[in-house]
Amino acid sequence: MSIQLRLAARYLAGRKLRTTLTTLAIVLGVMVIFGLNGILPGMIQSIQQVMLASVGQVDLSITSASSGTFEPSVAQAVARVEGVRAVSPALRRTIALPRDSGLDASALVVVGIDPVTAPHVRPYPLAAGRMLRPSDESGMRTAAMMSRELADKLGLRLGERFKLPSASGTTVLELVGMLDTPALPGSEEVIVSLPMAQRMFDVGDRISEIDAGFVSGADREAVQRAVRRAIGPDYIVGAVQTESPLSAGFEAASFIMNTIGVFALAMGGFIILNTFRTIVSERRHDIGMLRAVGASRRTILGMFLLESLMQGLLGTGLGLLAGYGLAIVANNALGRMVEQIINLPPTDVRFTPSTWVTAIILGVGVTVLAALVPARAAARITPLEALRPAIGDVYEAAATKRGWAGLALVAVAVAGLLSGNTGLAGLSVVLLLAGLALGSSVAVRPLSDFFSRAIELVYRSEGGVARANLQRNPGRAAATASAVMISIALIVALVGTITSTIEGFGVYAEKSTGTDYLILPQNLLLGGGTVGAGPELRARVQDTPGIGDVATLRFANTVLNGTAVQVVGIDPKEYGRIAGFEYSKGSSEADLTRLERDGTVLANGVFTAQYGSGRGDTLRLPTPSGEKRFRVVGVGNDYINAKIPTLYVSQAALERWWGVTTDVLILADARPGSDKAAALRELTKTVAEFPSFALYDTASWRKVQADLYAQMESIYYVLALILAIPSLLALLNTLTIGVLARTREIGMLRAVGGTRKQIKRIVLSESLLLAALGLSAGLIAGVWLGYVMILAVEGLGLAMPYRFPGVGIALAVAVGLSFAALAALIPARQAAKLDVIRALRYE
């Protein structure tokens, strides 16, 4: 064992340049997998934390299954359950703070509590000031408490007043008490009396939560079960709901990141495969010697595997470090973007155990696996073979067999795509990549014949030598071209998808925001966290001179199959006049009028994709007023809610079943021929009195969205560039190996009169040929991959226009060819600089 270790370590240290290049390939793959996955859990957890924080130290917390508000009478039912000592009703809402609020936070949680019963179910350790009093409920006093930590953060002292947005515009509160409780980032609480909160959010006497305390020594499980029995299935007993469409979205993102990381590692695998093949053929004599003096086949196998293991560990270790860096940089960039869209508090980079395990196992595993084939070939070498001076190519035969297997895989992949099944299509991409990678060794000869004709036009004799060099070792050429192929395919697919996606959303935006003005909260997507406006805002918008049609959107939540679904209330007539939907196949404008009947919903594409319910199906939805059946009368998308599973109902139904009457989104059109500038000025003044809302005229709203997508696009381009680097490494590695292996030949060429320039051109031609091989396969695979990705997005319910990825192809060709030239630089110079006499003596 220890001799293998010593040999492995010495050999690794003895080939520094190659060790560095090969290790870099692993570093990149691990970096992508580890780094990108480090960003997501933090965000997911931050969402969950915001939601979980409300459970706090209470024995039992009861919320509505549909995350809405409910009648306070439920509290009595809970109080009657045996084992329950005390109950206290509460109303909890997350509010977004306007940027000019003067408070140093983007969102706060307002909790309305009953000052009399609350201390019986949850501790309120005072640090300063006083507890809320029942007399605070009179409506004259607007007292509030918060943790000392939060007060410090907001810069508030006892007795100071501060403004918070509310349904009626703003509410002024006075800080009367500071608590000794931790302020969880993203869920900092401002505690007011329950009636105050109910007024702030315009919910009548409804509540959103019941906290209960148990008699000491009670069987907690039993009490919990009894409570559940007493109040029925419309409520969640225990923890608040943490599943959200948002975290599902993050999980999908994490899946994509992992897939990209695996592709990056696959490229690393090809590079390692090449390196180890070369190492084995270079060390034939050493292997023969070791075998002659008594090393067994296992010892030889172990020696190479140990070497790959050490390299894998080194690469993975550095990859984890680099991934950590990447996570921090990307988290900052993404964080700013995410904050703009959904107002999450800034999150930390966090690495879950499964991220660690995945990154380490894949990083080390791919390295060892890639080395396995050459290592086994090495173990099979007999001592005599190894001691003979001539070296034959041991891979030739295997390559043909693998080639046919690869072509078979390609055929299976084609069938997979033609099946039209999205899942199969995704799988077929992987098969196609693998098939092309394997089959490429067969394709090396005909393809390089083809491409070298172009090169021979420029470099007549050098191009021919380069082609012969490639064809002499088709396995090595194929592995290199495969790495280039994956890079190119990813670039084409990524760039193609982002172009299609942006165009797709452009179409939605065009149709769905065909209004002149939008008034919307600064955080749009976190449904539960938005404070709506009472009827006043809408009325004042309507009364603004120059304003014509107005429509509003209202929001609630329900639960289907355990995950949250957003319910949007619209006035069908109003909404149809001013905005409208992009209808899916089989649906039309006529479906919108059907919404006026109670018990009907319109679903969006993401919803249909996720739950499989379409037009004509019936849904049983939990509502704060009990379970209710709804029939799906149509399927359509609007821009704002396109990414979240959404059901549209009439505002009358939303009030009746969810008790929601506040407007979250107000759309308004200018009256034709009116003074638009004047109308905008008036609207601006009105909206200023509702600080949680922002006013956009459509032009600037589109610009905000376009900026957002431009940011996203640039992140994609950076990612594509990172993924292109392994192909540069693969080329560099192979050319370096080629120059080393042919030192004698190069010496011979120089001896018979070859110029340095000609030697350089041979290396450059080889590089260009390899890149051309990778490009031709990669472009095909990339166009395909992009097509399947669009299919997949469509499968999620967003119909995307397919655009042929012209930009992606142009970019990929440019990257491929320039990398080929770049990669040839150093090896070409090395080859040209060789000392003729020494080269001829080289063995």
Add this chain to the structure above:
Amino acid sequence: MTIAETRGLTKIYGAGETRVVALDHVDLAIEPGEFVAVMGPSGCGKSTLLNLMGGLDTPTEGSVVLDGRDIAAMSDDELTSVRRKRIGFVFQFFNLIPVLTAAENASLPLVLDGVPPKEALGRAEEMLAKVGLTHRSGSRPDQLSGGQQQRVAVARALITDPALVLADEPTGNLDSRSSEEIAGLLRQVSGEWGRAILMVTHDPRIAAHADRIVFMRDGRIVDDTRIANSDSARDAMERAGLL
């Protein structure tokens, strides 16, 4: 008593047009402590004979008996173990692992056999001292001269107390002074330390150090002469048509 013996040893390479009989029913017995030189024109089968006796290759026909066991019938693992414990090799080229020091190279068979590295290194240093390389044990092969490299190879060949040392043109790549030194060292190995040696050489002056010279032609042994001094060696070579 013989330590190594071949009976009807035959090796045929290829078939049909390319069929080559490299060894043709060779019978050869070697006594403990005997220093045997093998001579003959290029391609007559000298290396093939050594490779078969060392268990690097398997015969087409016949047997190789080492320590009373027929190695021709052994599996690859058994052969590996025999090579490790009972045979020492010295080749013309590629003798040493370039990334290991002289002492590490010399200790290889012991280490492969499971001897703790410290102990193996200690014994390798002793052996290097015996072959006259006291101060170079920490040097890597590329820091040693050709003669010094072959001394390391001899030290490695001897480190497991093998029954038989096989040397295929050990001086073929050396200048005449180093060649003499290596031949003298092998003489000492057989004479003073009692190891049997089978050495292939083209050089009559090197062969003259042996106890016995075996002449081969076309895969067969054509002469087998015990020599008392360099004169009798010269006679034998003349008879074989080598001088």
